[in-house]
Amino acid sequence: MGLEAPGVEMSLPRVAILDDYQGLALTLADWSGLDGRAEIVVFRDNLGPLDAAVEALAGFDMVCLMRERQAVSRALIERLPRLKCIVTTGVWNAAIDLEAASQRGIDVFGTSNGRGQRATAELTWGLILALARKIPAQDVGMRAGAWAGAPGRMLEGAVLGLVGFGTVAAMVAGYAHAFGMKVCATSRSRMARELPSHVKLMEPDRLFEAADVLSLHVRLTAETRGLIGPRQLRRMKRDALLVNTARGPLIDQAALIAALQSGEIGGAALDVFDQEPLPPGDPLREVGSNLILSPHMGYVTRETMADFHRQTRDVVAAWLNAGDPSSLAPRLA
Template identity: 40%
Template sequence: MTSPSPQRGTYPVPGAARDEETVPRILITTDYLLPGDEVDHQLRAHGHTTVHAPQLARGGPDQLVAALDGIDAALVAHEPLTAEVLSAAPRLRAIVRTGVGYDSIDVAAAARLGITVSNLPGINANAVAEYTLGLLLTAARRLLQSASGVAAGRWPREDGHELRGSTLGLIGYGAAARAVVPLARAFGMEVLCTTGVPEHERSDPSVRFVALPELLASSDYVSVHTALTDRTRGLLDASAFRRMKSTAVLINTARGAIVDEHALADAVRTGEIAAAALDVVSEEPLPADSPLRDVEGIVVFSHLAGQTAEARAAAGREGAAEVVAALEGRPRFAVNAHLLPRTSRARADG
């Protein structure tokens, strides 16, 4: 007779004998993690079974529920793991995001169900920081306009701008924003930052911390690096753009919904601000009817900031390690540990 399926919130003893029914099954939805790769071997070496199902977000909640059937832990990308989806996955005990943002997961609902939710803080900070500087240079030197002009048979020679002597305003002071600071300073930029990070954690003397209105009014480039929360959703709206310089450029590598896209389109179209380079948008891929389309001065990229070979490899390794740790009751990066029921919280806290 086989043993019953483990209850949510219970953890197997490492090294104990387990039959097929109790071997943890790991769902992997991140599309760059493949059967037989390093991460797959890493999880199987710990006695887990892996199930790969990339691109699940496109299939709707029913497909997500079906994929989570019989799953103990999930290593996920941006799938919308709602309360409804999570409640239909009774074996699920741990979710790990192969990245930093976790706004696609209902973390409170997960906690009520005894499911730990982890992210990988700072895992792609260097990649995002370098990409941010790439967008700054692209905007400042009008590189896309030059390349598209040459492709169309012209030879554009309009002046660009140097970054040296300009002011960069960072919204947020997480790992990626902190990694931007020395790169921007190397280009001779002044760096401002607005953040909710406590003052005792703002230790960089090369950054001047200011309130958002002052940052918007003073910056030549505004770069978004904050998490998407109820407080930051739509943070950059029409009133924010009215505070910015008419020559200012907006850079967003964080989350699309932090920006009011209709207000941004109006602001660029009317010259209220000069331009925007967006790596993220509120709906991805960019829909045909997006207000951001066909606005001269707005360039949208395909969510590439954290997508380097190095960052992906690190995210895979660290994500797998977090899955193993979470299933053993000792997650390192649980973002909802404080919300878990007391028994699950004790396990999550080690």
């Protein structure tokens, strides 16, 4: 509910901006309006394990999150007695224990998704093209002095399989249609008549068997964790390509590595991982050129990040004024 009314003697409230990997928070948004009203501290790197996060955040009244880069668990909340408000980018954040926050009386607000969904769809399509035409491998070969690398494949006439059909998947389906692909999807919440005319609804097992490119677009839940495992990978074509810009644990990582190394599938591109940032020694970093890795850049564009940081600033300013930021951003707790 904001801080004490003006006139009450107190130190400046402290606001932590977390996981600003590219150093964009204070350049894409003008925070000067909070000069003299709050101390703004930016953390460029992920805070790491629980004890390290507690030590870093113990003195803060507000914490601003960039999507789900930092988990805010019950254990963390219970060890931050000064924390009064959390602002997350996006309309939901599965990394926040909302029940624990509510029980503590901590306000939680989320910004809009901005242009993040369109940005994610664009990156998904970029990864599909990079896999199909082996663009990263061609670049590496050229820099090593080679000229003609292994040929890629065309997308026209190929089958794109979409696991889930929400906003991002619908955008990707539009790109695929423009490229002349056949688009199929599996969805638990949509009927065939609700899909665009260029998208065919299909049962999951049939989708895995039919897809030349399989792209994941479902939320991570207890039910979807490990959705793509050894059984599903065995059903896929030997030259099929798998793309994940949704959530890392949707795929059994060990099973994927085995499938890529044995040639059970043709290739994969991952923008999301079980642990983020991906540890330097993670086995995924050792897989060959049939795996493309991207550091969770789906929503990360200049435009989207500007939207996120400006909306976060506006919510922080409203809360510091002891106002109700819910007119600017939805209240999550």
